[in-house]
Amino acid sequence: MKEDGKAKLLSVLRGELKSPPPVWLMRQAGRYLPEYQAVRAKAGSFWTMSMTPEIAAEVTLQPITRFGFDAAIIFSDILVVPFALGSMVTFEEGVGPRMSPVKAINGLEHDPAVWAKKLEPAYEALRLVRAKLDRSKALLGFAGAPWTLATYMAEGGGSPDQRAAKLWGYRDPARFAAFLDILGDCVAEHLIAQLEAGADAVQIFDSWASGLPPAQFAEWVVRPTKRIVDRVRQAKPAAKIIGFPRAATLEGYDIYVRQTGVDTISIDTATPIRWAVQELGSRVTLQGNLDPIALIAGGKALSTATAEILKATDGVPFIFNLGHGILPETPPEHVAQLVAQIRG
C-alpha cells in the first residue's frame, strides 16, 4: 500500500509523532533540477514562471514526481506581496530582485480586492496543482513575513545588512510599524486565499530575521507575525502555520514560538537541533535543518549530518527539511540519497 505522505505531514503538523518523519525541501522546485531548467529556458524569467499558473503548477509538481516528497510547495516568490502592494518587481540574473525603493506607505495599494486580483495567478496555480497532485501528497502555500518583505521594499532589492529597513524603523518607528501592518494585512489575505485555493498548510518565511537586537526582533518580527497568525486563524480556525525566523538567536526562536502562535517552527542550519528539541519540541512541531551546503557536498558529510538530525529529533513531532533553500548547484542524486536515507 502506498504510504500517505499527506496524512503523515498533517498529523505531524497537529503534533503527532511519525517515524520516519515526512520530508520536503525549501525551494525544492528549482534550478538544481534539469526539468526545471528546461521549463525556465522556454518561459524566459523566474517572474514569468511564478505568474503563469500552468508553468508554476508544472514546476511545483516536478520534485514530487522525481523524489516523492511528502509535500509540494507552490512555486511562487515572497515578492508577490510587494507586487500586490504596487511595486514593480524585476529579477536580474546574478543580481537578484530589484524594485523602486519604498520610502512611505501612502503610495501603497490598500485595497484587498486589488491584491486578490493581482495574486490570482498564484491561486490558480494552487488549484491546478491540487487537481493534478497525487492525493497522497500535501500541498503547501507560503508568504514572506512583513519584516523580510520590508527589507526588500525599503532597499529596492536585496541588502547584506537590511540597512534601509532598519534605518526606517529606527528613525520613524510609528510609520514603520504601519508599513509592517499593511504588509501583514496583505500577507494574511494571501495566506488565507492560498488555503482556500487548496493549500493544506502555509509557511511564513522571515528569511532576514537575523541581525536584529531583541527589542527590534520583538517589534519587527514577532508582533507582525502574531498579527498574521491571529488573522489567518480567525478566517481559518483549523489552519496549520509554519514559521521560519531564519537565523534568529536561540532566545529569538524561543520568544517567536511562545508569542506568535505558529504550529510548527522551521529551524535554520546553525540553530542546534538538539537545543530545539529540548526547548521547543514539547510546544510546537519542529522542521529542519540540514545544511544545504552539506547536501551539495554529499558523501559522508551528508549521511552523517542527516543521521544526526534524525537521531536528535527521534521522539518529537518533526518534518525533515533543509535549514535554508536548496541551492542551484545541488546534484539531484544527493537529494534522492537523502530521501532514501530518511525513509530507511
Add this chain to the structure above:
Amino acid sequence: MKEDGKAKLLSVLRGELKSPPPVWLMRQAGRYLPEYQAVRAKAGSFWTMSMTPEIAAEVTLQPITRFGFDAAIIFSDILVVPFALGSMVTFEEGVGPRMSPVKAINGLEHDPAVWAKKLEPAYEALRLVRAKLDRSKALLGFAGAPWTLATYMAEGGGSPDQRAAKLWGYRDPARFAAFLDILGDCVAEHLIAQLEAGADAVQIFDSWASGLPPAQFAEWVVRPTKRIVDRVRQAKPAAKIIGFPRAATLEGYDIYVRQTGVDTISIDTATPIRWAVQELGSRVTLQGNLDPIALIAGGKALSTATAEILKATDGVPFIFNLGHGILPETPPEHVAQLVAQIRG
C-alpha cells in the same frame, strides 16, 4: 586630571569593574571620517594604506584625536594573513577583496620568517603608533580567525554563505583541518608579533562564525581559536585576548567562552546583551554590542539603545563597542554623541 583610558581598559580586560565603561569602536579608523577620506584620496587604495606604516599609523590615531576613545586599534586588515601565506590580495571598490581561490595547502608559504617579513609593515605601524599615541590610551592589535580567513581564501573573495570553505570542510575534513592549522600558525605568530611591537591586547575576528551547524562550529571555529590562544599564551603568558565569533548562536557563544580561553568576548548586535551578562558575564569580560545601523540613525534610537546596553552591563566588566564594524555612512557627530552619553 586626565582619565587614564589605557589603565581602565586593561583593568576591565583583567576582569575588574569600571563605570563608565571604556569605549572603542570596531573599524573606528575608517571611511566615515573626512580626515581618513583625505588620506585615502592621496594614498590610493585601502591595501596601500594598510601596508604603508606611516599612513596606517596616521589613520589609526585619527579617531583618538577626534573622539578620545580609550583604545586605538591598528589600521590593518584581516587579509594580511592570507597575504603572508602567499595570496595576492586586491581590493576593488564596491566589490570587496579578491584573491586567487586556494584549493590545497601545499602551495602555501610555511616559513614563519617569511610571514614576519611580509607582515613587517604592520609591526612598524604599531611601533609608530605606540610612539605617538597618548600614554593614557591603549593600543590593540588584531587578526582574522582561521575559519573566517579560510572562507575568503577558499572562495577567492567574500561569499554570502561561505560555500567554498564549507564544501572543502565537508568533503575533505582532514585537509581542511590542516588548512585551518596553517592559518592558525600564522595568526598566532602575527598576534605575538603585534604584542611585541606594542599592542596592549589583541582581538581575533571570526566575522563569519554564523551559519555553521554545531559540529562544524566546534571544529572550524572553537578548536582553531583555542589553538591560537594557547600559542599566544605560551609566548606571552600575560596576553589579553578578545574573541569575536560574530553571529554565533547563543550556544556557540557559550561553548566558545568555555573552551577557547579568551579573556573577553565581543557580542554581536543580535545576541542579547542581557543574556550575555547573565550567562557569560561571570566568566569573561564582555564587549559590544550597539547596532552600527542605530549609530547611523542617531537620535532617540541611538540614545535608547546605548542606555539599554549601559543598564544591562552595569555590574559586570564591560567594554562599550559596536556589534559589528562602524559603517562608512555614519555621521561622525553621532559618534561624538555616543561617547558623550557613555561618559555621562
